[in-house]
Amino acid sequence: MRKIFPALAVLLGLGSSVSFAQAQQQADPFNRYLAGIKVNQPEVALVRFASECGVNVSNTSPRFAVGAGSSLTPVRNIAKGLGSLETDFYSTAEVWVGGDRVLLEFWANSDDVGSETRYLKCFSEGKLMQAEVIDWNVSVSQSPGIHAWGYSRRWERSTNGQLQRTKAEFVDEMERSIPRPMLDEEDKKSLLWIPPLGSIGELKLPQSMLR
Numbered sequence: 001m002r003k004i005f006p007a008l009a010v011l012l013g014l015g016s017s018v019s020f021a022q023a024q025q026q027a028d029p030f031n032r033y034l035a036g037i038k039v040n041q042p043e044v045a046l047v048r049f050a051s052e053c054g055v056n057v058s059n060t061s062p063r064f065a066v067g068a069g070s071s072l073t074p075v076r077n078i079a080k081g082l083g084s085l086e087t088d089f090y091s092t093a094e095v096w097v098g099g100d101r102v103l104l105e106f107w108a109n110s111d112d113v114g115s116e117t118r119y120l121k122c123f124s125e126g127k128l129m130q131a132e133v134i135d136w137n138v139s140v141s142q143s144p145g146i147h148a149w150g151y152s153r154r155w156e157r158s159t160n161g162q163l164q165r166t167k168a169e170f171v172d173e174m175e176r177s178i179p180r181p182m183l184d185e186e187d188k189k190s191l192l193w194i195p196p197l198g199s200i201g202e203l204k205l206p207q208s209m210l211r
Contacts, residue, residue, distance in 0.1 A: 027148070027173045029136050030109060030116045034079055037094075045175060046105055046120065049132060053122035055098040063209040065093040070108070074206050088112040095209045100125045102200055102210065114138040114148075123200045128163065130156045133195045134171060137187070148173040149181045151191055163197055 036043055042050075042057050050057045065072035066081035068090055075081035078092050088111040096103040106119040116136040122129045136150035152175070154167035172178050183191075196202065200210070 028116075028138060029118065029134075029148075029150070029173055029175075030107060033105075033107065033118070037078055045132070049120045049122070049130075050096070050103050052130065053103050054101050055096050055103040055122075057096055057103070060096045060098055062094045062096050065095075065206055065209060067091050070204075072204075072206060074208050093205060093209070095205065097210060102126075104200075104203070104205075106203075112140070114140040117195075119195060126200045128155075128157070128197055128199060130154070131195070131197060134175070135190065135193070136173065138173065147181075149178065150175075155197060 033043060047057060063074065064076065064078050064081070065074045066078055066085065067073055068085050068087045070091055072091060072093055073081070078094070082090060082092070090109055092107045094105045102123040104119065104121040104123070106121070108117045108119075109115065114137060116138055118134050118136075120132040122131070132152070132154045134150045134152040136148060138148045139146040150171045150173070152167070152169050152171045153165060155163050156166050157163050170178050170180055
């Protein structure tokens with residue numbers, strides 16, 4: 001009977017590591033995004049942002065694009081499009097067009113360092129009206145002691161026409177507010193980064209996505 005215990009302990013340990021890995025994958029922001037696309041279930045954050053933008057994502061079909069780095073190619077299926085890329089640095093775009101409004105969800109990821117950045121942008125007649133950006137630092141290891149964190153910021157165009165930052169906070173991988181995490185010098189410098197906040201023309205999206 002004693003011989004069974006070590007094997008049982010190994011199996012239990014393996015089961016714990018597999019469960020943790022599965023939990024990590026389910027919590028990963030970009031994996032959740034892809035899972036939502038697969039079942040046609042947009043993220044809660046996107047639905048809220050779309051409502052503020054004046055675009056109804058429930059009755060509007062989006063257009064997709066993927067690419068290595070910032071160069072994008074239109075695709076019908078993001079998952080299949082990503083499968084054709086042989087790089088750890090890639091981008092995806094999902095665009096909805098409603099009248100003079102354009103809603104964009106853009107991801108720029110670097111899997112080798114665990115960086116995932118999501119942009120939500122709302123344009124009116126090509127002009128950026130509001131934006132939300134979360135830059136996530138996702139662990140590339142499977143250590144249960146390391147937790148993902150993100151830096152979330154929001155910009156809105158005021159009544160005087162100026163684009164102003166209206167929110168800045170730290171969040172976890174589920175977009176819940178968290179206290180400021182322990183940051184190294186490189187992390188602190190990354191907080192000073194300002195994402196592109198120009199017109200829709202500056203994004204150089206494929207024109208087929210904007211029709």
